[in-house]
Amino acid sequence: MSLPILDLLIIIAYLIAMVSIGFYFSRKNKSSEQFTTASGSIPGWALGLSFYATFLSAITFLGDPGKSFGSNWNPFVFSLSIPFAAFVATRYFVPFYRNSGEISAYTHLEKRFGSWARTYAMLCFIMTQLARMGTIFYGIALTLNALTGLDMRLIIIVSGFCIIFYTVLGGMEAVIWTEVIQAVIKTMGALLILGIILSQVGISQVIETGVAEHKFDLGDFSLDFSTSSFWVVLLYGFFINLTNFGIDQNYIQRYHTAKNTQDAAKSVWLCAMYFLPVSFLFFLIGTALYVFYGQNPALIFELKQQVAAEKGIAIEALKAADYGDKVLPFFMKTQIPTGFLGLLMAALLSAAMSTMSSGMNSSATVFLNDIYMRYVDKDVAPKKQLRILLVATAVMGIMGITFGISMIGVKSLLDVWWKLSGIFAGGMLGIFLMGYLAQHVVNWQAKIAATIGVIIIAMISFKDNLPEGYRLPLDSKMTVVLGTLSIVGTGFVLSKIFKK
Secondary structure (H helix, E strand, O other): OOOOHHHHHHHHHHHHHHHHHHHHHHOOOOOHHHHHHHHHOEOHHHHHHHHHHHHOOHHHHHHHHHHHHHOOOOOHHHHHOHHHHHHHHHHHHHHHHHHHOOOOOOHHHHHHHOHHHHHHHHHHHHHHHHHHHHHHHHHHHHHHHHHHOOOHHHHHHHHHHHHHHHHHHHHHHHHHHHHHHHHHHHHHHHHHHHHHHHHHHOHHHHHHHHHHOOOOOOOOOOOOOOOOOHHHHHHHHHHHHHHHHHHOHHHHHHHOOEOOHHHHHHHHHHHHHHHHHHHHHHHHHHHHHHHHHHHOHHHHHHHHHHHHHHHOOOHHHOOHHHHHHHHHHHHHHHHOOOOHHHHHHHHHHHHHHHHHHHHHHHHHHHHHHHHHHHHHOOOOOHHHHHHHHHHHHHHHHHHHHHHHHHOOOOOOHHHHHHHHHHHHHHHHHHHHHHHHHOOOOOHHHHHHHHHHHHHHHHHHHOHHHOOHHHOOOOOOOHHHHHHHHHHHHHHHHHHHHOOO
16 A cells, blocks of 8 residues: 555655754754753744644544544543643743743752752653653554555654654754644644544534534543543643643743743743644544444444454454544545645644654753763763754654554553653652742652652552552542642641651
8 A cells, every 4th residue: 555646745845844944943053052942032922832732742633533432522621621730830830940040840859859859850751751752653653554554663763763853953943943833734634634524424413423422521520530530630631731831841941942931921821722622623523533434334344354353353342442543544544535645644743743853852951951961071061062962862762763662552542641641740740849839848858758659659550450458449540640749748748747
């Protein structure tokens, strides 16, 4: 199988354009400051689109429609939490980081609690980036494999090195301006896909079927924290987005690219304003696909046959959730006209490239500031700093490629990403908030609080591996919530008990 020539040309033209942007901005990269923060020259509207493009990754592009196709709109509650996190971030976090002047999100943790806190948070961030990149690489491979039949490993390796190439060339300024372009392309892609589906089934039919079969349900509204209820997803989303805006180097670093604090705060609100309605579109795409294939079951038989063979079960035993992530790539392959398919593939590639390029750049910044200049040479020369950043960016990209290859075959992109991000985010957000909110917590108290938090995170994350009596009756999404609250709460209590 192969893509039509026109679609291939569109994809190639898009990739050339992205690399050309990297070449253009490579002329400016004469210092580590320019490479990491674009020397504070980015306007607020562009930074807002950059944040939005990072949120709208390939996980959203494939995972959200896959979830609403296979189940309901319960994961959409995550998007509803973003404005609440944006309010906290713009009021407290953005001014804090802008006033600190520190490019690393983790330097102040060492000043507050010691090197252990900085090291722990930095390692959690790097593991989060590897998990994010790996999940997105797998998403790209899943789609291109469905469209072209190319080996998934080859797709991940080739696309990975393309992203590494333009990220190393252009630095953060190239990352942000390519994300501005990618934000527009991704939004157009979502509208195009939805328009093509609705031209087949009609919005009234989608609404009627969705309501009748409870596809629009947001989850159980009871206070049940053992399942993925409305409140569990809302809490999970709020704490994950607090992590994004408050302690994730991806975002903190870009606060410093803004011309001033007002522009940095404005960009966070723009991100929330852009992402919420577009997230709605992707969930609607999944429901519309469910209706389309419900009316035309013969059109999806090939996909069900393929998935049943992979799982070694009868087609009749398949559930919609078993092939949800593969439905959108399959629809693109079989129903999208020539020319439009190339545009949609460019949109999907842009969804992947924006998140991974910023992740590579910010991870390289963390390596330089939190590892090399902390443990190897704090007085490293400016030119050498830039060389270290370039090498670290490439190495992080290669590690992301490796992680992506290891994820081939997972059932749900969204489930895997949510679980991994919850494990790594809880401890890092908890330590940051403890230092920020509980002013009287001292080093030894912080260590005890962090240890208790990590134990709780492990008990929730790996509850299925524990003996029956030791399992906490909580959904895995509560990992970041209870991990964060236990660290902050323990630190606060200890500081009160042992207050001088």
